[in-house]
Amino acid sequence: MRYGTLSQLAVSAILLLGFVSCGDDRDRAALPSQAAVSEGSAGDSFPLPFGLVQLDGTVPIGRPVDYDHDRGTFNNVPVHVRSLRAAYRVPAADAVAVFRDWIGQLDGLALNDVCVRAGGAGTGAPEPWLQATNCDYSGGDYADLQLWATSSEPILLVSLDRAGDDPPRAPEVRDDAGATPAPGWVVDESERTAGHQLFSEQGDVVHLPEGTRALMPTIPTFGGTGGSTSVLAAEDGEAAVRAMLDEAMAVSDHGEVTGPVIAEVEGTRVVYASFVITAGGWGFDVVTAQGLDDTYATVYVVSGAD
Numbered sequence: 001m002r003y004g005t006l007s008q009l010a011v012s013a014i015l016l017l018g019f020v021s022c023g024d025d026r027d028r029a030a031l032p033s034q035a036a037v038s039e040g041s042a043g044d045s046f047p048l049p050f051g052l053v054q055l056d057g058t059v060p061i062g063r064p065v066d067y068d069h070d071r072g073t074f075n076n077v078p079v080h081v082r083s084l085r086a087a088y089r090v091p092a093a094d095a096v097a098v099f100r101d102w103i104g105q106l107d108g109l110a111l112n113d114v115c116v117r118a119g120g121a122g123t124g125a126p127e128p129w130l131q132a133t134n135c136d137y138s139g140g141d142y143a144d145l146q147l148w149a150t151s152s153e154p155i156l157l158v159s160l161d162r163a164g165d166d167p168p169r170a171p172e173v174r175d176d177a178g179a180t181p182a183p184g185w186v187v188d189e190s191e192r193t194a195g196h197q198l199f200s201e202q203g204d205v206v207h208l209p210e211g212t213r214a215l216m217p218t219i220p221t222f223g224g225t226g227g228s229t230s231v232l233a234a235e236d237g238e239a240a241v242r243a244m245l246d247e248a249m250a251v252s253d254h255g256e257v258t259g260p261v262i263a264e265v266e267g268t269r270v271v272y273a274s275f276v277i278t279a280g281g282w283g284f285d286v287v288t289a290q291g292l293d294d295t296y297a298t299v300y301v302v303s304g305a306d
Contacts, residue, residue, distance in 0.1 A: 030235075030295045030296060031212070031213040031233045031234075031235065031296055032213070032215065032233055032296075033191055033213065034189060034191055034214060034215060034216055034217070035191070037059070037061050037062070037089065037215050037216065044059060044060055045060065046060055046063055046064050048064060048066070048084065048086070049066045049082065049084055049108075049162075050084065050108035050109055050160060050162060050168075051105065051107070051108030051168070052084075052105050052108060053105070054088070055098060055101050055102060055105075056092070056098075057090060057091065057092025057094075057095075057098040058088040058089065058090055058092070058098060058156060059088060059089040059090075059091060059153075060086065060087070060088055061087040061088060061089060061155070061216050061231050061298075062087070062215050062231055062233060062289075062298030062299075063268070063289045063290070063291060063294060063298045064084060064085065064086035064087075064158075064289070064298075065083075065084070065085050065086075065268075065270060065287050065288070065289035065298065065300060066082070066083070066084050066265060066266075066268075067082070067083060067263065067265055067270045067272060067287060067289075068080065068081070068082050068083075068263075068265075069081065069083065069261070069272060071083075071161060071163065074139065079139075079163060080163070081161045081162060081163040082161070082162045082163075083159075083160065083161050083162075084158060084159070084160040085158070085159055085287060085300045086157075086158040087155060087156065087157050087158070087215075087216060087229075087231050087300075088155070088156040088158070089153045089154075089155060089156075089216075090147070090153055090154045090155070090156050091153045095129075095147060095153075095154040095156075096130065096147070096180050098156070099130050099132075099145065099147045099156060100116075100175070102132075102145055102156065102158070103116065103132050103145065103173060103175075106143055106160075106170075106171055107168060107169065107170035107171070108168050109141040109143060109160060109162055109168055109171075110140060110141045110162075110164065110166035110167065110168055110169060111134060111141050111143055111169070111171035112134075112135075112171060112172065113134070113135040113136075113171050113172040113173070113174060114132050114133065114134065114135065114143060114171045114172070114173050114174070115132070115133065115134070115135040115174045115176070116130065116131070116132045116173065116174065116175040116176065116177045117130070117131055117132075117176065117177055118130055118177040118178070118180045119131065119183050126185055126220040127183065127185070128146040128147055128148050128221075129147045129148055129149045129154065129180065129182060129183050130145075130146070130147040130177055130180055131144070131145065131146045131147075132144075132145040132173075133145070135174060139163070140163050140164050140166065141160075141161060141162055141163055141164070141166070142159075142160070142161040142163070143159075143160050143161075144157075144158075144159040144160075145157070145158055145159075146219075146221065148187055148219050149182045149183050149185070149186045149187070150186050150187045150189050150217065151186050151187075151188075151189050152189060154182075155187070155216055155217075155219065157219065157221070157229055187217045187219055187220075188217055189216075189217045190217070191214070192208055192213070192214040193208060193212075193213045194207075194208050194209060194210045194211065194212055194213070195207055195208060195210075196208050197218075198214075198218060198230055198232075198244075198301065199218050199228040199230060199284070199301070199303045201226045201228075201282035201283075201284075201303050201304070201305045202225075202226065202281070202282050202305055204248075204251045204252070204282065206244055206247055206248055206284070206303075207247065208232065209234070209239070209240045209243035209244055209247075210239075210243065211234060211235040211236060211239060211240065212232045212233065212234045212235070212240050212299065213232065214230065214231075214232055214233075215231045215232060215233050215298070216230070216231050218230040221302070223302065223303060223304025223305065224304045224305045224306050225305045225306065226282060226303065226304060226305035227302075227303060227304045227305070228301075228302070228303045229300075229301070229302050230299075230300075230301040230302075231298065231299065231300055231301075232298075232299040232301065233296040233297070233298065233299070234288065234296060234297045234298075234299050235296060235297075236297070237269070237271050237288035237289075237290055237297030237298075237299060238260060238262065238271045238288070240288065240297070240299055241259075241260050241271050241272075241273050241286050241288060241299070242260065244275075244284070244286060244301070245257050245260075245273060245275055245286075248275045248284070249275070252277050252281070254277050254278065254279075254281065255275055255276065255277050255281075255283075256275070256276050256277075256278065257273065257274070257275050258273060258274045258275075259271075259272055259273030259274060260272065260273040261273065265289075267291060267292055268289050268290065268291050268292075269288075269289070269290045269291075269297075270287065270288065270289050271287070271288045271297075272285070272286065272287035272288070273285075273286055273287075274286070279306075280306045281305070281306060282303065282304065282305035282306070283303070283304060283305075284301055284302060284303040284304070285301075285302050286299065286300065286301045286302075287299075287300050288300070
């Protein structure tokens with residue numbers, strides 16, 4: 001399994017150097033809890049690419065990250081993409097209507113079609129409440145919107161890739177979800193801080209690094225034979241990335257690391273990296289974002305397995 005293959009698996013599931021000094025009690029106290037994010041102001045918002053706007057009825061879980069990177073290779077040529085990773089609480093009375101309104105904004109990408117499906121309602125299976133993604137993905141632009149039920153407000157995950165020069169267009173939306181009651185299975189929302197389990201793949205565990213706190217539960221998004229998506233707050237984004245890479249490397253002599261790569265994107269510091277164990281192993285992508293006025297870095301972690 002090559003890095004490009006794992007990234008494509010994880011993106012169908014998905015997908016951030018702090019300006020804050022680390023290590024003192026004041027900084028640790030500044031990291032918000034999941035409950036604090038859930039109670040955030042509905043007026044909180046961040047700018048988004050691809051003509052998107054944050055719709056009413058959503059509250060951001062940290063800062064979205066908009067960055068350029070390579071998504072594997074095609075015919076041995078790197079595939080350059082611009083990606084958006086974002087997560088929102090959906091306190092609106094009708095979370096399903098909000099989800100479908102987000103689908104209506106995908107005309108800023110070059111998508112041929114988007115299929116909407118409902119998860120395993122009433123089956124107890126760990127599936128999204130709703131998911132909208134390319135009907136038949138064979139390269140180019142990619143969209144993955146997922147709505148997950150939790151014990152409090154639902155969570156909306158947004159993962160978008162813009163690749164190539166095709167002009168944006170409104171996709172054909174094939175919505176076969178029908179009536180979508182909340183599924184019987186919900187995500188565990190236990191609060192987690194440094195040292196707690198972040199995710200597990202093939203029996204190996206990666207923990208929340210020192211100086212971090214979970215902003216939402218780890219969601220079992222599809223990533224091959226495993227998969228997860230997490231969002232953390234970190235006192236120091238780069239330190240958190242390096243700590244996760246170090247822990248992963250300690251559990252396998254066969255892991256390969258890409259990055260960390262550090263970039264400035266319109267006043268936001270972005271750090272991204274990946275780890276993968278090839279030939280049937282597992283891996284993860286991690287990307288962080290911190291604006292000049294942010295008190296912490298937002299960290300997106302997406303794992304998967306072959």
